Amino acid sequence: MTRSLTSSRRRFLAGAAATTLMAAQARAANPSAAPRGGMARRVMVIGGTGRVGAIAVRRFVAAGIPVGYTTRSAQNVDLFGPAALGVVTDLNDREALGRAFAGYTTALMIIANGDNETAQGLNCLAALRQAGVRRVVYLSVARNLPRYDVKRPIEQALADWGVPSTILRPNYFFQNDLLVRRQVLDEGVYPQPMGFIGVSRIDCRDIVEVAFQRITARDRGHHDDELDGPQALTGPDVAALFQGALGKPVRYFAALPEAERAKYVFNSERGRSIAAYWAAGQAKATPGAVAHTEKLVGRPLRRFADFVPEVLALWRGGEA
Secondary structure, eight states: OOHHHHHHHHHHHHHHHHHHHHHHHHHHHOTTOOOGGGOOOOEEEETTTSHHHHHHHHHHHHTTOOEEEEESOGGGTTTTGGGSEEEEOOTTOHHHHHHHHTTOSEEEEOOOSSTTHHHHHHHHHHHHHHHTOOEEEEEOOOTTSTTGGGTHHHHHHHHHHOOSEEEEEEOOBGGGGGGGHIIIIITOEEOSOOTTTOBOOBOHHHHHHHHHHHHHOSOOOEEEEEEOOSOOBOHHHHHHHHHHHHTSOOEEGGGSOHHHHGGGSOOSHHHHHHHHHHHTTTTOOOHHHHHHHHHHHTSOOOOHHHHHHHHHHHHHHHHO
16 A cells, blocks of 8 residues: 555545544533434444445444444554444454444444455354344445455345345445545546446445435335446546646546556456446446435435545645
């Protein structure tokens, strides 16, 4: 991980921490404020320091809902100050997970991509069941996205359990562009292989809002939610948005001469598969799918054009 990426990520998470602390202070000034619906609930966010997880922790704290989160690093246990309880745990250790989840009634489960993803997800479900958790929201992916196969056993185990649950299937995150600071700012190149048909990208905050609504709902059914953003943006579209905000040229990598283009091409099998998926237009949502997502979120969906100034501010702050 580069120094600039580390700094941008730290600022991203620090923003969540500042907001949660402010919410905690507001609740201290008004201790009679109750969680939505007056229901007693404690939420565990598994993967609470990632791009989606950090926003989720902040959302629950702001709503006055007691929240805990898992982290792999002891440095992150106080990431959100006194507003949330960080627990250092290993998702490969089912026994330790059972202790970490004790006392929680609901869970948002976010498992990082990796070789142990399936095993970790199954470990978490077993530990959540042992702890008596009564509702689970699982962040998955679109059904036909490459590497969906590693998530199928987790989804099946959740269905077999029978607890009220939701599977979230979001399109590509806006926030994944936090990873391309050097290419955009220093090289004037947008390297994500969006293709020329369009990807209906979605803001992590809108994903979290659906998770929040599902976790705090009174119904006890099962939901399977495809989540798409409001626009299908191509690689040149995104490059143009960054160029307009920066006031200097930003080119989509696919338009570069072949010798320059080669260094931006995904080399892994999974990366090539995802690039082909996008290029074929498989991540372009229908108007009906976008309308459905907006209905779940309960307000207009965030647009990438509005996200660009936010990510530039993070990048510029990381340079300081």
